[in-house]
Amino acid sequence: xxxxxxxxxxxxxxxxxxxxxxxxxxxxxxxxxxxxxxxxxxxxxxxxxxxxxxxxxxxxxxxxxxxxxxxxxxxxxxxxxxxxxxxxxxxxxxxxxxxxxxxxxxxxxxxxxxxxxxxxxxxxxxxxxxxxxxxxxxxxxxxxxxxxxxxxxxxxxxxxxxxxxxxxxxxxxxxxxxxxxxxxxxxxxxxxxxxxxxxxxxxxxxxxxxxxxxxxxxxxxxxxxxxxxxxxxxxxxxxxxxxxxxxxxxxxxxxxxxxxxxxxxxxxxxxxxxxxxxxxxxxxxxxxxxxxxxxxxxxxxxxxxxxxxxxxxxxxxxxxxxxxxxxxxxxxxxxxxx
Ligand code: KG4
Ligand code: ZN
Numbered sequence: 001x002x003x004x005x006x007x008x009x010x011x012x013x014x015x016x017x018x019x020x021x022x023x024x025x026x027x028x029x030x031x032x033x034x035x036x037x038x039x040x041x042x043x044x045x046x047x048x049x050x051x052x053x054x055x056x057x058x059x060x061x062x063x064x065x066x067x068x069x070x071x072x073x074x075x076x077x078x079x080x081x082x083x084x085x086x087x088x089x090x091x092x093x094x095x096x097x098x099x100x101x102x103x104x105x106x107x108x109x110x111x112x113x114x115x116x117x118x119x120x121x122x123x124x125x126x127x128x129x130x131x132x133x134x135x136x137x138x139x140x141x142x143x144x145x146x147x148x149x150x151x152x153x154x155x156x157x158x159x160x161x162x163x164x165x166x167x168x169x170x171x172x173x174x175x176x177x178x179x180x181x182x183x184x185x186x187x188x189x190x191x192x193x194x195x196x197x198x199x200x201x202x203x204x205x206x207x208x209x210x211x212x213x214x215x216x217x218x219x220x221x222x223x224x225x226x227x228x229x230x231x232x233x234x235x236x237x238x239x240x241x242x243x244x245x246x247x248x249x250x251x252x253x254x255x256x257x258x259x260x261x262x263x264x265x266x267x268x269x270x271x272x273x274x275x276x277x278x279x280x281x282x283x284x285x286x287x288x289x290x291x292x293x294x295x296x297x298x299x300x301x302x303x304x305x306x307x308x309x310x311x312x313x314x315x316x317x318x319x320x321x322x323x324x325x326x327x328x329x330x331x332x333x334x335x336x337x338x
Contacts, residue, residue: 005024006080006320007022007077007078008022008023008024008078008079008080008112008316008317008320009021009022009064009067009068009078009081010023010082010083010114010309010310010312011060011064011081011084011309011312012083012084012096012307012308012309013060013084013088014084014086014089014093014096014116015047015052015088015089015142015143015307016052016092017034017035017306017308018060018063018095019032019063019307019308020033020063020066020067020309021033021308021309021310021312022067022068022070022071022073022078022313023310023313023314023316023317025317026122026125026314026317027125027317030070030071030072030073031066031068031070031071032067032303032309033063033066033067033070033309034063034308034309035059035062037051037055038183040055042181042182044182045176045181046172046182049089049090052089052092053089053091053092056092056095060095061099064099067309075103076107078103079109079110079320080110080112080325081104081107081110081111081112082112082113082114082313082315082317083096083099083111083112083113083114083312084114084116084119085113085115085326085331085332086115086332086334086335086336087115087116087117087143087333087336088332090332093332093333093334094332097330097331101328101330104328111327111328112319112320112324113330114315114316114319115338116336117141117144117274117338118315119312119314120139120141120144120274120305120311121139121148121150122311123300123304123305123308123310123311123314124137124271124299126300126310126311126314131269131298133152133153133155134152134267135150135267135270135298136148136149136150136258136261136267136270136271137149137150137270137271137273138254138257138258138271138273138277138286139273139274140167140275140276140277140282141166141168141273141274141275141276142166142168142183142185142275143166143169144166144274145162145214145254146158146160146161146338147159147160147212147258148338149265149267150271153322154315154319154322154324156338160212160214161213162214162216163214164215164216165216167214167216168184168276170217170220171184171188171250171276172185173220174220174223174242174243175188175243177224178237180239180243185275185278185279186278189280189281191239191243191244192240192247192281193244195238195239195243195244195245197244197245199238199245200241200242200245201245202219202222202249203218203222203249204252204253205218205219205253211260211264212260212261213257214254214257216250219249219250223246227242248281250282251279251282252285254282254286255286255289258286258289259289259293262289262290262293263293269296270286270290270297270298271297271299272299272300273299273300273305274305275305275307277299277300277305278302278305283299
């Protein structure tokens, strides 16, 4: 391969965003079109898988056409197609995977199946041209909480992960309990700004036997117990204080494990990734911990933290360079492990 510019068309449909992007050489995003279904799912208080799949089918061609148009290119100039094939909702993933296979077959270009979490991690390459492995990465999304050592492009060692709920899932469940609706993360962040993070002492859960694992279901239950207790005793509930105290408890645990990883591995670069990484209080907390230890801090812009195809294009490029390609028998794998 001796081409100077490798243009990748990337597709992401693992959950409730239909997205397509054109990314050149992994870091130069020419377009990143995201059609969000959030407004639709808000009606039901969470993502309805069947509705998500149907909406992806309706939108996918439109989104790809728009991504090619905004990048001022066409399928004839695309060198490879990258697509999220897991983890995620199986019906939703299948829409993107089928579309990518069709394009790969019709245009005779390589197909690259991308792991969604690897995409989130790779979002950091887009705005930080200097970032190269090895680095530590805390991936916090609606479905995942992973503390990862990125050894090289496409090579990871998982230091810790959640034993139960993901961080974003806990945000979503607590938001629902205090009547904020879906998606919970951004709403909790918003109302927390007027609340007192020290108002209620929610537990900072640690997993016995592992410095790096997480557990959020106990924290979520502590919030639900607190709310029930208040109702039974006729104590007034202040949603902003509950939100701020819960958010602080999650941030303390995430930052605590991040600090342990920085100190114990000696790696001097630390990145955040995933939807929850768009939380400004979390970004601030981890950034400060990095600064105090002379570790370089990285975090994508919020739009590249939540689901998008540009991050899939970044990951697909390094797979392309490594010669990793998928066959036309590529299938959606809803519980794909990293
Ligand atoms: O990465 P993402 O878009 O999708 C998954 O791969 O899961 O993450 C979505 C998750 C949701 O749980 C959402 O509530 C959470 O990220 N989230 C946030 C914020 N923005 C999104 N959590 C906390 N604060 C935010 N600002
Ligand atoms: Zn995601």
